[in-house]
Amino acid sequence: MTMRDFDYRRPATINEAVSLLVSNRDAMLLAGGQSLIPDLKQRISAPSMLVDLARLQLDKIKIDGRTICLGAMTTHAAVASSKDLQSMVPGLTKMAGLIGDLQVRNCGTVGGSLAYNAPDSCYSAAVLGLGATIITHRRRIAADNFFKGAFATALEPGELIVGIEFSQPGKSNYEKIRNSSSRAAIVGVFVAQGEAGTRVAVTGASRKGVFRQTALEDALSENFTPAAIAGLTTSSENMINDIHASAEFRAHLIGVLTRRCVAGTVR
Amino acid sequence: MPQIRIRVNAREQTVTVENRTLLVDLLRETLGLTGAHVGCDTSQCGACVVHVNGHSLKACTTLAVQCDGAEITTIEGLSKPGAALHPMQEMFLAQNAMQCGFCTPGMIMSAVDLIRQNPQGLSEDEIREGLEGNLCRCTGYLSIIKAIAAAAPLMHSRTMPAAMKNCK
Secondary structure: OOOOOOEEEOOOOHHHHHHHHHHOOOEEEEOOOOOHHHHHHOOOOOOOEEEEOOOOOOOOEEEEOOEEEEEOOOEHHHHHHOHHHHHHOHHHHHHHHOOOOHHHHHHOEHHHHHHHOOOOOHHHHHHHHHOOEEEEOOOEEEHHHHEOOOOOEOOOOOOOEEEEEEEOOOEEEEEEEEOOOOOOEEEEEEEEEEOOEEEEEEEOOEOOOOEEOHHHHHHHHHOOOHHHHOOOOOOOOOEOOOOOOOHHHHHHHHHHHHHHHHHHOOO | OOEEEEEEOOEEEEEEOOOOOEHHHHHHHHOOOOOOOOOOOOOOOOOOEEEEOOEEEEHHHOEHHHHOOOEEEOHHHOOOOOOOOOHHHHHHHHOOOOOOOOOHHHHHHHHHHHHHHOOOOOOHHHHHHHOOOOOOOOOOHHHHHHHHHHHHHHHHHHHOOHHHHOOO
């Protein structure tokens, strides 16, 4: 056994899940478990209780006109294979289909990815790029106010994500350079243009986690072509520098991937 | 310790597990189903892939308690003892798609899910992408890809109900 033991509950209602979380010190929520279970094995996390969200029926994709809602427990595989989402938000389904591998996508969830907010999380880039709203059991948080640095979010203790909501963008695309082993983003860029304006969200690159590259956004909002951002560079300050890629290379990739996103955007 | 009810390879079972028991350990240590292998224990290699409620997943990154009430299929349950092999197993044999065989159960379980999810058929590139969660250290990928491509049409014609075959 590599993990410390813990209590395990699988409540049937959101209220029950929240009260278990609030009344048990060091309790953690279990969604798809694809980041949490590896963390438990390495004892990066050692919760007293896991509250499994599998029975809360939060796995629905709802589309009402141009408004799209994804339940927090929607898997990456369900998002990637949704025909409606493929035609409405091709950048989102492409992003979901590039996460991990088929088995990880069959388990991993929207809400789990957002709550964990790893600095190389693909979902964080998509949600920030789409200007989505994160809906918890008691409030709505704009993506611009949700991500607070690597592994940190605006979620308060005892707060549970129930889903995300966003408007269909006019255009969306995602490009990433994958770590050849983990398939995580060495750099990932999500570009969207719509009601929320022109947005460029970058993951995998910065030590501070996902961020918006506003210089690229400004140039693209005037002229949505790869040529419009040809001369723009990103500073390598704060970029991750590791065995996979240097800080300078990551900074360079942001421009490359943004141009690829724009060039490849159909709608 | 908690008790869970699971259906493994079409057999109902009630088993006692620790909350921290991994699904792969329950299968191998308690139920004696040693077909799912532990290669890396870090959800990279795919040797432990089984199906839970029809979807392939890594049994080293799933808690047994999460599977309470679930239907689980392992490589041992893919075909009935004494009966014909599953088309994917047949094609792995026909193409000699294994060398040491350690990755084979996981490869086959992943491949079956991949083909089920894609009845429209897959290109060679798509099969390669679909296998990204399974590693073969003997580097036998070419014959594995050939086996999966050969099994795809067999799986869809054999699993199609007879009534549907008549209304093409």
